[in-house]
Amino acid sequence: MICPYCSFDNPDGTLFCDDCNMPLPANVNVPQQAISGVSAPVGNQSSTQQKPHLSLIAGGLQQKDLPRLVVMENMLPTGESLRLPRPPYPAEILLGRNDLKNSVVVDIDLTGAGGFQKKVSRKHAFMGHDGTNFTIKDAGSTYGTFINKSKLTQGQTATILPGDEVRLAELTFKIE
Amino acid sequence: MNKFAHIKTQLSQNVLPISTSAQTIYALVKIDPVDFPAGQKIPLDLRMVLDRSGSMSSMTSAYSSKNCLDLLKEACVNAAGMMQKDDRMTVYSFSDRSKLELKPTIIKNGKDHDRIRKAIQSIRLSGSTHLSTSLDEMLKINPINNNYLQRALIFTDGEVNVPGTDSEEKACLSLAGKARKMGIPFWVYGTGIHYAEDFLKKLAAVSGGSFEHISDPKDMVSLFSDQMQFFKDVAITNAEISLDAIPGVILRKVSRVIPDIEVYAHIQPTYFSSDIPDIDRVRGAAFLIQLEIAPVFDKPIKAVYINLRYDVPSLGLKAVEQNSEMEITFTDDASLIRQNSDVVDIVTLQGAHTLATLGAQAAETGNAQQGVTLMQQAAALYNNAGAVDMATQLMTLSNSVSSQGSLSGNSLNTKRTLTTASRKMVTHRMITNSPDTN
Numbered sequence: 001m002i003c004p005y006c007s008f009d010n011p012d013g014t015l016f017c018d019d020c021n022m023p024l025p026a027n028v029n030v031p032q033q034a035i036s037g038v039s040a041p042v043g044n045q046s047s048t049q050q051k052p053h054l055s056l057i058a059g060g061l062q063q064k065d066l067p068r069l070v071v072m073e074n075m076l077p078t079g080e081s082l083r084l085p086r087p088p089y090p091a092e093i094l095l096g097r098n099d100l101k102n103s104v105v106v107d108i109d110l111t112g113a114g115g116f117q118k119k120v121s122r123k124h125a126f127m128g129h130d131g132t133n134f135t136i137k138d139a140g141s142t143y144g145t146f147i148n149k150s151k152l153t154q155g156q157t158a159t160i161l162p163g164d165e166v167r168l169a170e171l172t173f174k175i176e
Numbered sequence: 177m178n179k180f181a182h183i184k185t186q187l188s189q190n191v192l193p194i195s196t197s198a199q200t201i202y203a204l205v206k207i208d209p210v211d212f213p214a215g216q217k218i219p220l221d222l223r224m225v226l227d228r229s230g231s232m233s234s235m236t237s238a239y240s241s242k243n244c245l246d247l248l249k250e251a252c253v254n255a256a257g258m259m260q261k262d263d264r265m266t267v268y269s270f271s272d273r274s275k276l277e278l279k280p281t282i283i284k285n286g287k288d289h290d291r292i293r294k295a296i297q298s299i300r301l302s303g304s305t306h307l308s309t310s311l312d313e314m315l316k317i318n319p320i321n322n323n324y325l326q327r328a329l330i331f332t333d334g335e336v337n338v339p340g341t342d343s344e345e346k347a348c349l350s351l352a353g354k355a356r357k358m359g360i361p362f363w364v365y366g367t368g369i370h371y372a373e374d375f376l377k378k379l380a381a382v383s384g385g386s387f388e389h390i391s392d393p394k395d396m397v398s399l400f401s402d403q404m405q406f407f408k409d410v411a412i413t414n415a416e417i418s419l420d421a422i423p424g425v426i427l428r429k430v431s432r433v434i435p436d437i438e439v440y441a442h443i444q445p446t447y448f449s450s451d452i453p454d455i456d457r458v459r460g461a462a463f464l465i466q467l468e469i470a471p472v473f474d475k476p477i478k479a480v481y482i483n484l485r486y487d488v489p490s491l492g493l494k495a496v497e498q499n500s501e502m503e504i505t506f507t508d509d510a511s512l513i514r515q516n517s518d519v520v521d522i523v524t525l526q527g528a529h530t531l532a533t534l535g536a537q538a539a540e541t542g543n544a545q546q547g548v549t550l551m552q553q554a555a556a557l558y559n560n561a562g563a564v565d566m567a568t569q570l571m572t573l574s575n576s577v578s579s580q581g582s583l584s585g586n587s588l589n590t591k592r593t594l595t596t597a598s599r600k601m602v603t604h605r606m607i608t609n610s611p612d613t614n
Contacts, residue, residue, distance in 0.1 A: 011468050013189070013200040015520070016527040018428065021534065023527060023557060076424060076470055078445045112442055
């Protein structure tokens with residue numbers, strides 16, 4: 001279900017956008033004609049709702065166009081996904097875990113996605129973009145960086161093709 | 177295993193369609209103490225820490241001879257009058273110094289009530305606001321025994337500022353952490369527009385207690401009275417809830433909605449755990465969980481395992497554990513699907529509260545236009561949910577922000593009042609069965 005305010009793609013049945021918190025229209029999977037005592041979904045009552053300009057809610061961002069790093073476990077998405085930066089992409093996007101006490105600040109912090117438990121190093125890998133695809137190389141991590149189960153050697157930069165599975169230590173993700 | 181709490185789960189839909197894409201369902205988990213025999217009464221050990229700084233001399237209205245401190249004393253005397261035999265009361269006041277107004281006094285008879293009343297009425301106005309010393313001294317009071325419900329009630333109308341704001345705030349928060357470990361949560365009240373709202377909320381949260389804004393000092397008597405009644409109704413303490421989701425089920429959002437709305441940040445996708453404030457017999461506690469279900473199920477699943485751990489002080493029981501399971505069923509017949517309007521209403525109220533809070537934050541930080549838009553959206557949701565008074569007040573506030581270009585002055589007091597009211601909307605609706613707060 002695409003949010004009409006910020007274009008974020010929400011699962012069916014979501015009543016408030018997971019990204020901008022605005023109410024979503026009624027889910028088409030749920031019968032609109034309710035039995036007595038059961039009210040219609042809130043999104044149907046749109047007479048008093050005004051759709052604000054996108055820029056007021058989400059800074060004008062078109063979220064559906066931005067690639068995301070989708071965390072996986074046992075081949076299923078865990079629900080954790082992190083937005084990658086907007087183009088033009090920086091030369092190096094550092095993936096790892098923030099450690100403010102030791103002044104380590106990364107571009108994509110995997111702590112919330114279970115990075116610590118899954119042994120992701122603080123400075124684990126660098127992502128880049130070659131104009132067509134994302135690339136990745138290990139940043140000297142302890143437990144290694146893998147593409148489709150092949151471990152990257154020191155200095156090796158690999159291209160991430162659509163559908164490839166990337167693993168940092170024990171944390172797996174795909175780019176979508 | 178004896179159970180002393182009802183754990184009841186309601187879903188936003190009776191069944192989910194078998195789907196090829198992820199879908200969302202909401203679950204309301206309600207916790208209520210079982211109606212077990214009262215057992216022994218839980219005596220209350222109440223420690224009051226009260227602001228007597230110069231700002232408390234402000235008059236509450238042009239037609240009243242009472243200032244803020246007068247009303248505070250009245251509220252405290254009234255609250256003390258509700259204490260029963262064997263309860264204990266201690267009163268500290270603070271300005272630039274801490275003062276023990278009433279040493280720990282166990283109530284045995286009417287003379288003790290008189291002594292408490294006189295001690296409170298003798299509190300006098302003084303200088304600036306130095307809270308940490310009073311907190312420190314209050315926490316040093318030895319508990320009587322393990323059977324008492326130890327609680328601290330803290331009131332201020334100003335920013336802590338002695339010796340310096342940062343160091344004073346850090347000292348207070350450190351003491352709040354200490355209080356939590358000692359089992360003495362802070363019930364914090366602030367009034368006016370000059371107190372540091374974020375700091376007081378944090379002070380309450382770190383101690384495991386609660387914060388409330390008092391819109392009009394004249395409301396203090398009734399608020400303190402309600403608080404005392406709540407302490408009497410407490411049946412379960414030191415509670416902790418944990419949620420364990422199975423693979424394929426994600427905890428997208430978790431909020432507490434009763435006794436007030438608090439949206440938890442930074443939750444793990446498949447596991448959640450949190451302390452719960454005191455659970456009383458009147459309101460209980462409730463959590464709203466937004467679940468994301470992967471498109472891999474077509475048979476009934478036990479989607480989330482719920483564990484509850486708690487003490488029952490009136491029966492002298494500690495670390496009682498109870499488990500419950502959240503079951504979800506699936507169907508390929510869309511005509512069988514029905515929504516649960518009670519749960520959807522609560523999702524709506526929580527969503528409206530989030531938007532109102534974001535709108536107020538935007539307005540306070542200078543983004544008036546975004547703030548107005550979000551508040552108006554929240555007002556529309558409240559209106560649709562039947563909370564017309566809340567909707568009207570929110571629209572009035574957004575109009576004020578729109579014309580002033582910011583949120584300040586009296587608008588700030590209004591914002592704090594509305595935030596407090598919206599946080600309690602779900603509880604109010606459940607207790608009064610009324611759609612509005614008035």
